[in-house]
Structures are given as structure tokens and as C-alpha cells.
Amino acid sequence: MNDSGMTPRKVNNGTILVSCLVFVGAMLGAAYASVPLYRLFCQVTGYNGTTQRVEQYSETVLNQTMRVTFDANTSNGLNWAFKPVDRSVEPKIGETVQINYTATNRSPVATTGTAVFNVTPMEAGAYFNKVQCFCFTETTLQPGETLEMPVVFFVDPEIVKAEETRNIKTITLSYTFYPSQGAKPVAGLQDKIEDSAKKL
Template structure:
């Protein structure tokens, strides 16, 4: 026969176990949500040099200013990807707010078709939230056939709001940097961090 004290203790243990289980499920859910939430945070704030993605309609409403800024284009290729990849022009000078296009050129140096995906950022990182891409090869994977060379455009503009922000108004040059990786199932594959 159980006493009232044992019944109370058993109820407390059950409640503690349920709370611990609920807490564990919440933590698991937060673990799965962390990556997409971090990506949204970076896109909204430009954190870490993350650029913004905008549509044609929004880009058409932006007015160019008289302020000219240098945009430097950087390119890198992961060692697992048998491509050469470089900007057609290393530096461009654009009016803040004006749409401009940069071209990158990629060549598959192998005898096999290869799928690649590009990661990107801008420096200084504070400029990320003002660097807007309208169209970019980095939005999708790129397939290059053996020996194929492809011209890859980036249509972009620098938001005039960069001139109002005390942290960014004195910036005179932004570097747009891309790194191409071999793609596997829609994800960039870095062999240094992969078991396969």
C-alpha cells in the first residue's frame, strides 16, 4: 500500500520527467531551426557580409546618386572543383543606386561534366546589407560540360541608404567575393570537411 507521501513524490517525478522530455524536444527543435533562422538573420542584417537578394520591381524603384564607388571582384575555386573561375573585369566604378552588371568566366578543365555551386560575401561586412543582387549565377547550381567555358552575369546595385548609415557612409570600395565548390545534392562539398 502506497502512502500519500509516496503518491506525491511519484507525481513530482512524473511531472519532472515530462518537463525534461518537453525541454529536450524543444532543444531538438531549436537545433533544426538554428540554420534557417541564422540564414534569415544574415540576409536581413547583412551580417558576415551577406548580400541582399531583390527582385526587378524593387530594383527599378531605386534612384542613382552622384556618389561613385569602386566594386572589386574576387574569385576562388575549391581544390575539389576542376574549374578555372575569374572575373572578366577586376574592378568597376559605379554610381551608388545604379544597376550594373559584372561577368565572371568559368571553365571546366576536366573531361567530365561537373556541377558547381558558389558561396559569396562582401567586404567590408557592414556593406552586406546594402549590396543588392537582382540576378546572379550564385542563386542556382551551374553545370559545365567537359572543356566548356561559361560567362556568368551578376546584376547588382548598392542601395543609396549606405550613404546615410554612419558605419558605412565613408566606404569607398566594396569587394564581392565568390568561391565555387563541387556540388552534391544541392550543397557545396568541401572535401576537407567531408567523409565521402
Template sequence: MRDTDTSKALSRRNRKFAVACVGVFAMMVGASYAAVPLYNLFCRVTGFGGTTQVAEAASDVVIDRKITIRFDGNVNHTLPWDFKPMQRSVTLRMGETAQLAYVATNTGNAATVGTSTFNVSPPTAGAYFNKLDCFCFTEQALESGETVEMPVVFFVDPEMDKDPELKSVKEITLSYTFFPVEQPERPVAAKAGAAEAETNL
């Protein structure tokens, strides 16, 4: 009888341990799925790693302190595009809205779709670099040989002037890198069809 009771007790402990292990595993899986969006949210809010901000309206404050924005464009070697800024730099006052365009050309023999990553340098300036509109918000589809201009509208938050770590910063570099999209949200054919439909209207 004693051996039977001991066996039952061990069995109950084993079941509890198994349930606990499954619970921990489920929590770890859930945490891993939540980590990416939470990390992205953290980067957007804090500008961590040079992540820029998205603004819904232009700044209503413009100060005299000037800042030079330099532009950089890169393409992953697996995407047959030429991609570069139409001008290398612009100097503006903090809070002043500016628009600049990059130009991209598909040098490949087939239609391709690209998406861009972006950051600013120094990274701590990311919290103050605000985009009102940007080609980087969506995927970009180009037919073979097609060239397009890709605008970005932005301003530097005047609050940067109050940041003691950035008091001596006179330049910010905005950098983009395009990568191929294997499964585009909107294929190039759909883009061409939409353009044709607009023309017929």
C-alpha cells in the first residue's frame, strides 16, 4: 500500500512538473513573438539605434539653430537597382520642414520590388528626426529599366536643441538601404494595371 501511495505521489508531481514546463514553454514562445513589435515600438518611441520618428503634422516651432542633413543611399547586392539621393545634403533650421527625393532605377531584366531600412547617425538624433512622408513607409515596385523619384518629407524637432548630448551636433546623416521583397504585398503587375486603369479614366 505504501509503495502504491508513493507511486501515485510521484505521478502527481511528474504531471505538475510537465504542466509547469509546458506553461513556461508557451510563455517563452509568446514572449518571442511579442519581442519584435515591442522592440520596434521601443525604437520608434526612443529613437534607439538611429530609428526615426513618424509625425502627423509639421512642427509649429522653428528655431534659429541650423542643422545639416546628409543623405546616403545603398542597395543590397541581390537587388539590381541603382539608388541614390538627388542631392547630398541640405541645411535647415530645426523645426523647418524640408523635402528631398532619392532616385531609383531598376537595372535588371525583370520587374522587382524593394523595401528599405533606414536610420540616422548619430543614433541618438533618431528621437528628433521626424518624417511626415517617406517612400520607406511602403514597398516600391519597379519595372525593368524604370526610373522613379522617391520623396521624403521631414523636419528635425527643435527639442533636440535642449538635449545636452546633442548640443555640439551640427550634422545628421539619413541613410537608406534597399532590399528585395520575395513576396511583395502588391506585385508590379498590379501596379501597372492600376496605372492603366487611371489612364483609361
């Protein structure tokens, strides 16, 4: 303690406040960045069964088939009947095919949903290429409305060359529809962080 007896404590409190504000700012930045960065990482690497989005069809078609099965789910907050039209297809590897899902809004009001997706086994995600998919945009259904939603895809022929995927014979494409929210989850997190900062 020096002659004033209070200076060290004031400096320490100021340092703590600045540190907390820096930490809050860093957490806010991470909250904004984490979701898109993780999504980008998954799309580039196929991690966690994330499929690839492409703009063109495959130029190579092998004389070898891959069985592809389809799964459909909805979260508790979305009163939709959602299912694939066909449970499975068996295209040639590299062949571009279209399959369809249907969704029916069973609620008395218009609702909007967003689909998330993955494939299993997860190693196949990097080789499952989607040219067209309803999962790229939000889907709004009026009360009682039924919508047929196409998915256009192909399995990259490179799947037969990689050590970890060359023995895969069946791929499952799975979708889950969630209700779209007006407020983004990150925005809600931002409000909580700002409230915490005001209390410091």
C-alpha cells in the first residue's frame, strides 16, 4: 500500500473492468463468427456428414452403383408432415438424379421452416454433391398446403478411390425441418452479453 492507500485498488478495478469488456467483445465476435465459420468448414471438408453444394453436374459416370436412402424428420415446434417420396434410389456413381420430398402444413396458420441436413456415413459427406436443394432457402407453407420439394444430386466418382470411402455401399441423406425464428439465436445471445456488460 502506498501513501494514498487507495490507488492500487482503483487501478485493479479499472483493469478488471477493461478485461471484462474485452472478454465480452471477444465472446460477441465469436458468437457471430462461429456458426458461419463452422458451416463453411463443414461444407469444404464434408465434416460431420455435411454435403457439398455444386453448380454443375458430374462429367464422369462409373459403371458402379451406390444405394442412397432418405430420411425425414421435423422438430417439435413445427407441425408439418414431412417425408421422402421414394425411400431409396440406386444411381450409378457420378450420375445426376432428382428425388423429391413432400411437406404438408398441418397447423391452422402459415408457418416457415428451415431444413438442416447431413449424410451417413459421415465420411461420404465430402463426396455427396447437391446441385439443387430446398435446404438452401426457407420454406413457407400455408395452412393445409402440401409442397413437393426436389433434391438434385450426384455421388462424386472420387468416392471409390479414397481409402476411407471406397467400401461404402449405402449412403443415407437425412433432413430435419425446424421452425424459422424471427430473431436469430446470435441476436439473443448479444442481448444477454450487453445486459451483463451493463452490470459490470
